[in-house]
Amino acid sequence: MRVFHTPSSKFKTVTIRVYLHAPLRADMVTWTALVPHVLARGTRALPTLGDLARRCEELYGASLGAGVAKIGESQSLYVGVDAVEDRFLPEAARAVAGSVGLLRELLLEPARDAGGLLRGDVVAQEKENLAHRIQALINDKIRYAGMRLIEEMYRGEPFGLHAYGRLEDLPQVDAAAVTARYEDLIAHAPADVFAVGGDPALGDELAAAFGHLGGAGAIPAPAPGQAPAEVRRVTETQPVDQGKLNLGYRTPVTLGSPRHGAMMMYSGILGGFPHSKLFRNVREKASLAYYASSRYESLKGLLLVAAGIEPERRDEALRIIEQQVEDMAAGRISREEFDQTRSGLRNRLRSAEDSPGAMIDVAAEESMVGAPRTLEERLAAIDAVTDADVAAVARDVRLDTVYFLTSPQDGSGGSAPHGRGVEGASA
Template sequence: MFREEVKTIGGLRLHVIPTKKYKTNTLVLKMKAPLCEQDVTMRALVPYVLQNATERHPSMKALRTYLDELYGATLQVDLAKKGENHIITIRMDVANEKFLGDTSPLLRKALTLFSDMLFRPLTEQGGFSVTIVEQEKRALKQKIQSLFDDKMRYAQHRLIEEMYKGSPYALDVHGKLNDIDTIDAKRLYKHYEHMLKHDEIDLYIVGDVMLADVEHDVAERFSLEARPLRSTETTTLTKRTNVQEVIEKQDVKQGKLHLGYRTNTTYNDPDYDALQVWNGIFGGFAHSKLFMNVREKASLAYYAASRIESHQGMMMVMAGIEPSNYERALEIIHAQEEAMRNGQFSDQEIIQTKAVIRNQLLETVDTARGMIEVSYHNVIATRQRPLNEWLEGIEKVTREDVVRVGKKIELDTIYFLTEKEGEKK
């Protein structure tokens, strides 16, 4: 388990998670806003522009050299969606000097750099540096295009796009290719200012530190106006009369079968724990029905699994199969769904699944990133649920709970990426 100290400083929520597990300290900033078409491409650019240069370290080389001097501190940004929220994550990780025989206060220096990056980026004539923005626009285009090259990610993206057509959740977190050229350094800077005013901003510090040690340093460096909390409503999908089937043909050797389900249950719901157990018995693990039946018994696939998107109310099944085995694989997957719906799972499967979920959660909080993700669920869901309550909730799930939550699960879309005809071996 872990302890978390939270303090609101103006428009910033500071979370400190003291732990002696690590030899480094981790700083993670999360910026959250509703996922929407007109902002998403700008939001995808801003963090990449910020991590290039600051007033004090005005080039990539200068900034990265400084990171090297801080014993190879790392700096990364990434983008995610949780439900219909767009989340920007900026991560910095810096060695704890006590393992170095060095007395330099590395965490404080890292905090300074972090705040420079956020509040004092390199600017010119009321905008970001044009060179940097143009360079990052080019990199973003390449990133969006490269999604096509990773067939597993591509299939997942396509499934969501088809399933959530017309709703914000269908958007790629990296934005829209066609919008990139409409953005310039000034417009992007305006949007960045807007984000600093309106985004929900959380800063996590994980390491051998206490809130009292860093509170002052953070308050000094991060001045953000207080802002009202925004809660995002998730669009509920209307039930389809028929399951949607999308077949896409490309030059591929393996077929990627992805199925999307509406679970009608999210992290906010009391039966979310039961949904986790349902998913675990069905396809979450190597002991689950999908793995045992699609892979072990029928040897149709190397991977066959399911997973849930906690905040969207979605479940996804994925399997990589021989293109000619489409019908057979679907039949086996449907049979497992049917078995789940009819309560055809043993008490042993329930116990086993609970044990593995518990283990997974406890392992998750062995990493700094995992502790932050567990805590951030509560930011997204606006429901405070410490890990011990989550673990207890899983323990309390009964067979009836699992069957009940399963009744709400509906298959929405089947997406299959398969080989082009006439290319059969």
């Protein structure tokens, strides 16, 4: 187990998150996904949601959380707590120590039934809640379109799995299997503890509370994979007012690569900022979209472009987006675009140091490929990037999948209403 603690006096709280990392795998994904929801239902000493909530209130509004996050090709179970530092509370308050204890209880002392299993009634109910959660992914159309792009683009690869798991597995999930999954994670999963705030002694307390966790080894870094010879094109119809156009590109450059900084610059220049090519050309010049941006998922080597457009203007939007990517590859990047992107990225990296949650997010991602770099190292990696470096990564970016969510009436080649149609290469 590794403990990454950043003592600090500038925050009012301490923020703690414990991760147990599991490889994303079809035969485990749904079981792992369920574990934190069962844990969050109660501990041996505090067996109901109400008991846990009352305890948090007594701890001056400590906020307790549990869930799963997809970090590269790791499906990481986490539990976490934010607690106000005692020095800002009435004299006798011990909110931090109490919160560490509560977090330990939540992860390590779940409520069990007489036979030692996680409670069957709770597992059954959280199974149903998980089914609803998976089904409800359709509700937020912007996120749904992003998720569907990844599902199509990485069909058959672990990265194509959603961290919530698969609906079709749920009938086989029972208390015995979830208990076994939980115990396997506790015994064997690589574990990391991140904490921000408090004095240095907190690191020791955390090591004492969680030190026995964590099996040997780490989750292997994902491989970026190859784009298909022919671009995958998927159109799906739903009753929506606005079309959601998402493009997925593969890049061989991942976190840990010496070219990572150049790829960060690439994505920033293309669509990370209001001055970026996508925002200016798709939204501002063509008045075509409300949002148009790109995001770089650097553990996997995935570049995502997303735009919300009028359904009937898909072809025009696609043409403009592809033109921007071509311009990047041809090195058509102005001095302003380059410099503004560098200062924008620097601003983002430095600002993240003022938010405990953002600090932990950065460290959790970095720690998947080694020891997290310091802020100075991450800034230096951006500063060292040259025009030629960006041009070099630009030539390795390959379009893989175009996904379009549109209304059935738009006439842009969707299949039957409410259906999913696949054009072009096989899915």
